Amino acid sequence: TQLLEQSPQFLSIQEGENLTVYCNSSSVFSSLQWYRQEPGEGPVLLVTVVTGGEVKKLKRLTFQFGDARKDSSLHITAAQPGDTGLYLCAGARGGSNYKLTFGKGTLLTVNP
Amino acid sequence: GAGVSQTPSNKVTEKGKYVELRCDPISGHTALYWYRQSLGQGPEFLIYFQGTGAADDSGLPNDRFFAVRPEGSVSTLKIQRTERGDSAVYLCASSLKGDTQYFGPGTRLTVL
Numbered sequence: 590t591q592l593l594e595q596s597p598q599f600l601s602i603q604e605g606e607n608l609t610v611y612c613n614s615s616s617v618f619s620s621l622q623w624y625r626q627e628p629g630e631g632p633v634l635l636v637t638v639v640t641g642g643e644v645k646k647l648k649r650l651t652f653q654f655g656d657a658r659k660d661s662s663l664h665i666t667a668a669q670p671g672d673t674g675l676y677l678c679a680g681a682r683g684g685s686n687y688k689l690t691f692g693k694g695t696l697l698t699v700n701p
Numbered sequence: 702g703a704g705v706s707q708t709p710s711n712k713v714t715e716k717g718k719y720v721e722l723r724c725d726p727i728s729g730h731t732a733l734y735w736y737r738q739s740l741g742q743g744p745e746f747l748i749y750f751q752g753t754g755a756a757d758d759s760g761l762p763n764d765r766f767f768a769v770r771p772e773g774s775v776s777t778l779k780i781q782r783t784e785r786g787d788s789a790v791y792l793c794a795s796s797l798k799g800d801t802q803y804f805g806p807g808t809r810l811t812v813l
Contacts, residue, residue, distance in 0.1 A: 631805050688749065693742055
């Protein structure tokens with residue numbers, strides 16, 4: 590059983606469209622992070638959310654942490670081909686903030 | 702500045718052989734982490750070092766896997782008697798005192 594479920598697993602859209610990807614769990618996390626990973630590279634941190642209900646914006650990306658700190662979403666406005674990549678969410682729990690549990694990721698392709 | 706580097710970038714070995722994977726963390730980072738990413742999966746935690754000592758090795762799958770960090774900088778992940786199921790990308794990350802983890806590009810291990 591995957592502790593963090595991400596959906597959809599694959600998403601292919603046209604440039605300019607909006608999209609939302611989800612990260613869900615039955616467990617509570619002390620913090621949740623979103624990463625983007627490109628082929629042949631390691632994950633790169635986009636954002637960390639720590640407070641239930643928190644919303645953070647990074648240019649065209651909006652991240653939300655659920656009120657109960659069990660789920661999160663990433664919304665991209667006016668997607669661009671440069672947004673293409675694997676989006677991973679990762680949670681940290683309790684006293685083990687260093688020990689990240691990753692979801693399987695959403696593979697996003699933005700077509701020009 | 703220089704990021705996390707990992708060598709080799711690719712390693713092909715035969716079943717039963719011994720392999721060593723190297724990680725050079727960002728200079729000054731006291732925390733170092735190893736993850737394993739199988740095809741179609743998110744990274745999976747293996748081990749966490751704080752300085753020279755392994756603070757948490759609970760993610761190592763069995764006793765064929767071992768990691769060292771003798772001087773608190775470079776780390777080596779060692780796998781004995783490799784099996785085909787060990788094939789994956791092995792990612793290393795480092796952080797300053799356990800906060801944001803910066804990932805290297807990974808070593809792709811293929812066991813034939």
